[in-house]
Amino acid sequence: MDGRHLKKGLELAAELIGRELDFINAINVYPVADGDTGTNMYSTVAGIVDALKDVNTRHAGKVAELAAEAALESARGNSGVIISQFFWGFSEGVGGAEVLDKDAVVAAFSEGKEWAYRAVSNPVEGTILTVMREAAEGARRFARAHNSVPELMHGVYQASLSALERTPEMLRRLGKPKVIDSGAYGFTLLVEGFVRSLGVSVEGYRIRGVRVETGEKSGGPVLFCTNYLIELNNGATAEKIRAAVEKHGDSIVVVCNGSKAKVHVHTGDPQAVKSALQFFGRVVQERVERIW
Numbered sequence: 237m238d239g240r241h242l243k244k245g246l247e248l249a250a251e252l253i254g255r256e257l258d259f260i261n262a263i264n265v266y267p268v269a270d271g272d273t274g275t276n277m278y279s280t281v282a283g284i285v286d287a288l289k290d291v292n293t294r295h296a297g298k299v300a301e302l303a304a305e306a307a308l309e310s311a312r313g314n315s316g317v318i319i320s321q322f323f324w325g326f327s328e329g330v331g332g333a334e335v336l337d338k339d340a341v342v343a344a345f346s347e348g349k350e351w352a353y354r355a356v357s358n359p360v361e362g363t364i365l366t367v368m369r370e371a372a373e374g375a376r377r378f379a380r381a382h383n384s385v386p387e388l389m390h391g392v393y394q395a396s397l398s399a400l401e402r403t404p405e406m407l408r409r410l411g412k413p414k415v416i417d418s419g420a421y422g423f424t425l426l427v428e429g430f431v432r433s434l435g436v437s438v439e440g441y442r443i444r445g446v447r448v449e450t451g452e453k454s455g456g457p458v459l460f461c462t463n464y465l466i467e468l469n470n471g472a473t474a475e476k477i478r479a480a481v482e483k484h485g486d487s488i489v490v491v492c493n494g495s496k497a498k499v500h501v502h503t504g505d506p507q508a509v510k511s512a513l514q515f516f517g518r519v520v521q522e523r524v525e526r527i528w
Contacts, residue, residue, distance in 0.1 A: 237336040237385045239299035241433045243288050246303065249429030250281045253422055256442070264418040266363060266407060268487070268502065270461060270527040273418035276313030280320065281426065283310020295334045300327040300344070308491060308498050312463055312523065315364055315419035317489040317500040318352050319426070322368060324493060325351025338379045338388050345372040345392065357478050357488040362406025364419030370399035371427060386434040393431045396424045397441055458526065462506045464499045464513055465521035472497065472516040480512045502527065 253260070253274065260274030287306030291299060304327040307320035329347035333340045349372040353359050374395025375388065382388050403417040421441075428440050462485075466472075474490040477497060481488060485503030497516070503509050506524045513519055 237296065237341065237389070237434060238294045238334065239291075239296045240294055241430070242296055242299045242303065243291065245426075245430035245433035246281060246285050246288065247429070248432050249426040250278065250285045252425040252429055252440070253278045253281055256421070256425060259442075260418045260422055263415045263421070265415060266360075266417060266419075268459070268527060272313055272461070272525075273315050273422065276316040277319065277419070277422040279312045280307060280310050280316035283307070284323075286310075296336050296340075297327075297330050297332045297334065300330040303327065305493070308493055308496060309465065309521075311491070311498050311500075313461060314487050314489055314500055314502075315422060317463070317491055317498050318355060318364055318419070319423070320498060321355035321489070321491040322348040322352040322423075324491065325349065336385060338382075338385060341385060341388055341392075342372075342375045342379050345375040348372070355474070355489050355491050357482065357490075358486075362403050362409070362420075363417050364423050366403065366406065366417075367396050367399045367420040367423050371396045371423075386431075386436050389427075389431045389434055390436050390438065393424075393427050393438060396427045400424045400441065457504050460503055460506050461525045461527050462499075462501050462503055462509055463521075463523040464510065464519050466497045466499065466513055466517045467520050468492070468495055468497055468517040477513065477516055480515065481509050484508045484512060 257274035257278050261271045264271050264273040284303050284306040304323040307323040311317045311320035325347035326344045329344035349368045352368050359365050371392050375392045378388050378391030400420050403420050404414045408414040431438055474492045478488055478490045481501050485501040487502040489500040491498045501509050
């Protein structure tokens, strides 16, 4: 599995998520039913694809690094920022490898999962994080049983799908409608893209005919989904940034790559969040969208 497969996998994933965008939005119930997970995940992955369009190297490590950098810039929403952190971990796991063997695939998914969990202030099972974790565990398990990377990646997809199918019951325990988690579905489509890039035929899982009654209504306090990209000062860390914004909202996800950070917060006071972030550097990109 080389850089061409990674690039092709991302292209296929963007296509798959784009096709399923409306269905992903329709089942978006966690953390809030704002109906934008599909849109955010598509924008995030499509942004990576656009950044890689003129990249023609076979070097897997280089493509993974460029994908991680692009993901930080394009990340939108809770799920998109988590995806961007996964790619930073994935890139760290790949390291300088030109071609991914089984051990490199295991390391990439394991690091991706670890970085994604660290980005979230309050990790919750039954979400995209669960599928990332079980994909990583599946990679480790299937690496012992299969000889080839395509077989291994097919096993990772099956592990992701198995975890995805258990998310409705997990969401029900959280007091949410008993549906497939939207971010988890999007991540499974991402894994499917990588599998298909290797020429492996899979019967993809698809959602159809979904109607979700969430019971969540506007009429309470105004809530905004906010995303900020910051050029960091020296000494800024994800932990310090997270601590500074926690009092202003929730659904907090913070991704740092050393020189930049992407921050996602659901808040009633976007200006307070921005002001807190300006202590850590210059806000170079912001997106504020009203949820209700």
